[in-house]
Amino acid sequence: MEIWINPQCSKCRNALELLDAAGSEYTVRRYLEQPPTGAEIEEVLTRLDMEPWHLVRLGEPVAEELGVRDWPRDDASRSRWLQALARHPELIQRPIITTDDGATVARTPDAVQAAIEAQQA
Template sequence: MIKIYHNPRCSKSREGLAILEESGKDFKILKYLENRLTLAEITEIIELLDIEPIDLVRQNEAFWKENYKDKRISKAHIIKLMLSNPKLMERPIVINGDKAVIGRPAEKILTII
């Protein structure tokens, strides 16, 4: 089943959700700000996206800029930061089986559904 890690307050996330709704395919909405992800879930997302942890961080987020911009941080520490501050994660993230994309732009979602 297709999964979307979704933040209803984010316009890009809402755009991604609309694409899934229009597709007519079954999918599950995971509101990751309400139900925080586990270490295993974030690790799996990073692996499916085939990216480094820093590539999943919203580096323009005020919290990141004020505390971590231009600092050398380990991959493990970046993941821990996303666990404790899920707003730092890029969104939306869509997973379909062993494929995943960050839906920025939202049209990227079409490549895996």
Template sequence: MYRLYHNPRCSKSRTALALLEEAGTSFTVIRYLDEPPSASTLQALLAKLGVPAADVLRHNEPAFRSLGLDQLAEIDAETAIQALLKEPKLLQRPILETDDRAVIGRPPEQIRTLL
């Protein structure tokens, strides 16, 4: 089962959604701004992504600076998770997740690596 962490206001997220629909793939849309993921969900997602914790955060969001994340030399998983719990809009998007893997869809075509 595929899960797409989706923000309908984001053009890259909309492109990823269209790619999944065109592929005829069965998936669930997670509108993470409406229903933010829990700490345990974020922890599992980070593990599946296999990227540095800082890579799942949107560095250009004002909340990144207001939380002081721009002042850190390194962002560990716990810091990233706590930031995402406070400001879900910091989550990089789109993200496509399966039961054992996940990928950030930047560029959106990157999601094809899981299909």
């Protein structure tokens, strides 16, 4: 299990606490310090069964600067979204937990618990 975090994020810290309380084994990736590649983002999106625009934090200043709210959300624009996520990892929703069988955006305790259960299954 791997968790992508920003240590400044309260939801990330809460997710780590829940993983620790459950005795889960995991690896931490501080994705702002070790940005994922486009291929890694693509793999996580596949595991999440999401499109890149679903993973974007629209409230980030860089999102406003890039004008992503107005970008088309279609197959033709998909690579543009992926490039933005790779170049600006602060746009990526957090925390993300990947397990052997999938991934989840673990912003709620229930989502963290589901990841724990998936890993234990």
